[in-house]
Amino acid sequence: MLKKKNKIVLALIIALGFFVFNFVFPSYINSVVSWVQPKISFIPVLNQISGFPEKPFKLGLDLQGGSQLLYEADLSEVSGIENKDEAMQGLRDVIERRVNLFGVAESQVAVQREGESYRLSIELPGIKSLDEAIAMIGETPYLEFREEPADASNVDENTLALDYFIPTGLTGQYLKRASVIFNPTTYAPEVALEFNDEGSKMFEEITTRNVGKKLAIFIDNNLISAPNVNDAISGGNAQISGDFTAQEAKELARNLNAGALPVPISLISQNTVGPTLGAASLKTSLTAGILGLLGVCLFMLVFYRFSGLLSILALLCYTFILLSLFKLIPITLTLAGIGGLILSVGMAVDANVLIFERLREERQKTENFERAQEVAFQRAWPSIRDSNFTTLLIALIMFGFGTSFVKGFAVALSLGILASMFSALVVTKNLMMAFSATGLGKIKWLWQ
Amino acid sequence: MALAIIMYFNFIKNRKIFFVISITLVALSISAVLFFGLNLGIDFTGGATFGVNYQTKVPDFSEVQQVLAPLGLGEITLQKSGERGLVLKSKSITENQYGEILGILGGLGDIEEGSENFQSIGPLIGNELKQKTNIVIVLAIIAILLYIAVSFRKMSRPIKSYVYSVAGVVALFHDLLIPLGIFAVLGKLYGVEINIPIITAFLTVFGYSINDTVVVLDRIRENLIKNKTGDFAEAINDSLNQTFARSVNTSLTVLIVLSCLFIFGGEALRYFALTLLLGVGVGTYSSIFLVSPLVFSYTLAKQKRALRIK
Numbered sequence: 001m002l003k004k005k006n007k008i009v010l011a012l013i014i015a016l017g018f019f020v021f022n023f024v025f026p027s028y029i030n031s032v033v034s035w036v037q038p039k040i041s042f043i044p045v046l047n048q049i050s051g052f053p054e055k056p057f058k059l060g061l062d063l064q065g066g067s068q069l070l071y072e073a074d075l076s077e078v079s080g081i082e083n084k085d086e087a088m089q090g091l092r093d094v095i096e097r098r099v100n101l102f103g104v105a106e107s108q109v110a111v112q113r114e115g116e117s118y119r120l121s122i123e124l125p126g127i128k129s130l131d132e133a134i135a136m137i138g139e140t141p142y143l144e145f146r147e148e149p150a151d152a153s154n155v156d157e158n159t160l161a162l163d164y165f166i167p168t169g170l171t172g173q174y175l176k177r178a179s180v181i182f183n184p185t186t187y188a189p190e191v192a193l194e195f196n197d198e199g200s201k202m203f204e205e206i207t208t209r210n211v212g213k214k215l216a217i218f219i220d221n222n223l224i225s226a227p228n229v230n231d232a233i234s235g236g237n238a239q240i241s242g243d244f245t246a247q248e249a250k251e252l253a254r255n256l257n258a259g260a261l262p263v264p265i266s267l268i269s270q271n272t273v274g275p276t277l278g279a280a281s282l283k284t285s286l287t288a289g290i291l292g293l294l295g296v297c298l299f300m301l302v303f304y305r306f307s308g309l310l311s312i313l314a315l316l317c318y319t320f321i322l323l324s325l326f327k328l329i330p331i332t333l334t335l336a337g338i339g340g341l342i343l344s345v346g347m348a349v350d351a352n353v354l355i356f357e358r359l360r361e362e363r364q365k366t367e368n369f370e371r372a373q374e375v376a377f378q379r380a381w382p383s384i385r386d387s388n389f390t391t392l393l394i395a396l397i398m399f400g401f402g403t404s405f406v407k408g409f410a411v412a413l414s415l416g417i418l419a420s421m422f423s424a425l426v427v428t429k430n431l432m433m434a435f436s437a438t439g440l441g442k443i444k445w446l447w448q
Numbered sequence: 449m450a451l452a453i454i455m456y457f458n459f460i461k462n463r464k465i466f467f468v469i470s471i472t473l474v475a476l477s478i479s480a481v482l483f484f485g486l487n488l489g490i491d492f493t494g495g496a497t498f499g500v501n502y503q504t505k506v507p508d509f510s511e512v513q514q515v516l517a518p519l520g521l522g523e524i525t526l527q528k529s530g531e532r533g534l535v536l537k538s539k540s541i542t543e544n545q546y547g548e549i550l551g552i553l554g555g556l557g558d559i560e561e562g563s564e565n566f567q568s569i570g571p572l573i574g575n576e577l578k579q580k581t582n583i584v585i586v587l588a589i590i591a592i593l594l595y596i597a598v599s600f601r602k603m604s605r606p607i608k609s610y611v612y613s614v615a616g617v618v619a620l621f622h623d624l625l626i627p628l629g630i631f632a633v634l635g636k637l638y639g640v641e642i643n644i645p646i647i648t649a650f651l652t653v654f655g656y657s658i659n660d661t662v663v664v665l666d667r668i669r670e671n672l673i674k675n676k677t678g679d680f681a682e683a684i685n686d687s688l689n690q691t692f693a694r695s696v697n698t699s700l701t702v703l704i705v706l707s708c709l710f711i712f713g714g715e716a717l718r719y720f721a722l723t724l725l726l727g728v729g730v731g732t733y734s735s736i737f738l739v740s741p742l743v744f745s746y747t748l749a750k751q752k753r754a755l756r757i758k
Contacts, residue, residue: 046584049736065562114576122651162456179686267543276562277501291712292705299704303697336645339717343652343708343724346702357694366504383580386599386658387698393591394655401584403577404649412651443469 006437009430013317020320023327026052060334060408063282065275066125068404069134073118078261086250088118090258091265092171093251094141095120097222102133120265123222124400127147130272137266142173143259144180146216147206149223162223165216168206171259176236178256180249189249191240193256202235208232214248216227217256224255277308285338293319296349304356310431311424316349318423336408344416350387351424354380369436377429386423454663459688463741470738473543474622477629480636486628487635489643490567493580494574496541500553501563506534507556515552520547524712527639529715532560541568581647592658599662602642607672615742617743619661619734623653627726640719646655649723656702657731660695661739667691668740680747684740693736699732 022029029324030051078087088111096109098433099122108123146165176194183190195203206215207229215228227240239251273281297315300308322341326333359376366372390412398410459466490497509526514536515525525537534553541549546566569577590757600612627650634640666685672680705723710721 055702070573072570129547131544134543137586269573270543270566272546272564272566272567274562274564276560276739277499277565278562280563281714281716284712285709285717288709288711288713288717289705295704295708296701299701334649335716339645339709339720342713343704346693346705347656349701350698353697355696361690383659383663389658390592390595391655392653393595394588394651397584397587397591398452398651400534400587401580402645403580405644409645409648409652 006430006433009426010434013133013430017317017320018297019323020317022052026054030054039326054258055330057323058330058332058368059278059282060332060404061123061125061271061278061338062273062335063278064125065278065335066126067125067130067133067270067272068164069124070112070139070159070269071120071122071137072268073120074264075118076330077264081092084118084252086254087257087261087263088120089131090254091125091141091263092120093255093385094219094258095122095137097220098136098139099124100134102127102136104133121269126275127272134267140262140264141218141219141259142170142221143175143217143256144168145170145203145206146218147210148213148216158428160223162218165218168202170202170206171201172262173260174202175260176257177260180246180253181239183384188241189240189244189255189267191253193238193240193248195236195238197236201234201421202245203238204232207238207268216404225252243259265424282338285335285342289338289345290340295343300349305434306351306414307356307359307432310435311349311356311428313431314352314423314427315316315345315349315424317427318419319345321419321423322416323430331411331415332408334404334408336405337412340412341416344420347391351420352428354383355424355428368387370433373432373436377425381410381425384421388421392417412420455683457692458685459741460685460744463745466737466741467745469546470622470734473626473629477625480629481625484636486632487639487641489641490537490569490574491643492574492578494569494571495537495539495566496566498536498538498541498546498549499529499565499725500550501560502532503558504532504558505530505557511556512536512553515556519548519552521545521549524681525639533715538597541566543568561713577644577678578690581644584651585647588654589620593617594653595658596662597688600665602687607743611743611746612669615739615746616658616661616665617702618742619731619739620658621660621733622738623657623727623731624650627653628729630726631723634719644647645717645720646723647721650727653727657728660699660732660735664688664691664695664735664740665743668743669719673729681744682746686735686739695732695736699728702709702728 033051039229073088073091075084075087078084091112092109094105099107099109102124104124106125110121112121122137126134138210145168146162147168150164166258174195176196176199177271178194179192181190181192182188210229211232213229214226215229217224225240227242244252293315296314300311301383302308304311321342325331326337331337355376358380359372362372362375362379363369366375395410395414395417398406399414401407401410451739469560472555475650515522516536521538525534527537529535536549550559550564595614596613600609600616631640631642631646635642663685667690669682671683671687671690706721706728708724709717710725713721
């Protein structure tokens, strides 16, 4: 008879299978839910059921189409690692604003460090005019100070727009640097500005005629800050105070520096995939994956009969667990990742093969089927562990490699290996124990 | 009822045939690599590739060369990709020329919208990837060598553990060299390039195929301990016959999915899948037909020498 513990585990496996399947393909269960919902609306708890979240897979640029650009930043003018980091963040902010302006959804701008060099990686999904984007990204950030018009009436904070302010001629090239300081009396964070000689003179003139008014600072025509001028400021040192947090002050200083000390960037590599090509890649690789899965299922069924059938259930469970993980974490699905997933399907059943082959050997030794099963699982375990260990080891080494293709593949493979061990050692094992405890266990040819 | 159990195969008796096969293949591979060299892709050399799919058919290469000549792109290599795909490779296409080239190629025939792809890699990145690849390959080899050393540490009698380790290492290089030789030939004949995905596949093979070897040798050790009086050759034959179904079947499941990926998976993953197919195939062969007979022959030679010295 089936032990109580097995029953519980079996129930958990079925529940897990149900969840992961519906998580990957939520539309089936959701249509059932929305059909049932009105009919049971009078039951208090059940009418709260809302179905599964319809969360799509996150697709990489090679599958949805788009451009990936890698820029090398020339930071030779900036000294000190902390300053370099700050300069890169400032550059990143500037580029991100430009990219967002371009109207590309889910674009990403990230700083990468590679040994001594600093890089900016930009991902633009579904971009149409690459030339334009590249031209726009490559431009030097333009920082300028603008003043309020002479006939300024009371202005609402919300209408502080570019057109409202008048250029003063004071631009980023006159600003030496900006830094965060703390007010000696209030300890509040402030941003200190330092102008060069020419800039100091201009700044003095501007502040003199604008006391009590706003002085707006724009980068690439985006308003960064619009402090009030309290006094005329001479000597080229000014502070912007306000009730900002240290973080906000830092961000403002960074933005000002991005305009004051522009970091030249040069495009060192790029990869563009058209949307149709991406969709085609997705389709062909998925087709290959499904055919591969079917092929493996057929193979297991032919060679291992009923055990094979159980391993197919475990394999399906495995596939859906893996896909759920990709959705849940979420991991961006790339072509390399799909390659890794497909390969891991082939490797996942290996554990089952090892167990079934052992079972065959053990059954020649003993008549007791349940005993043979136990021994088979026990003996196969070191092989399963070792074979997965080396693959996992190599996957880890590959992960350190850094290139996106290799990383995507290594992540899919490692997750696949872990999920496959679970599916073989928990799912297959418990299914086998459950079915061999029934009358089916006595029909020998089924299990051969 | 795996195929293997149907008969008992004498691996040791036929070992010379397997040695000849392996030595020939390895020798051919090494000469292929030496003569043809390895065709490194732009991942390592830097440069650009530009691909489009035409709606009906790819225009003549000469025509393409002619219309692109005014752009001064330097030497351009043209290749077909699949039925309707055209791939253009050059050292010096810049991003600014992307739109221009797309326009010119569109003048030769209708291009499937959104089918274009363009990749350019600066020499800096190319060099960096080359270095990184070298490091990763060395790390992977060290990891596997350590694994072999640790796995066989406990093995001894009648064979010293280092013999197993050496056999494992020989198998590793055997599995690496043969696919590499095939890629040298493919590179020469069809312009197939060694790129990052192919390196990834090679690394994966490293991790995967060493296991079969370890399992077979582990079984030999088990059988040797079990029947101490037994014949050495018999112990090896027993072990190989016992593990044959396991080795073949685990590889077959992987080969099934890889074949699907190779045939149906599209251009982008084709040679990645091929590398894995070759690696896993050759790896399985070597773990069954090469490693154990190698251990046997070595031990035999040593015994003979010991007898002679006596």
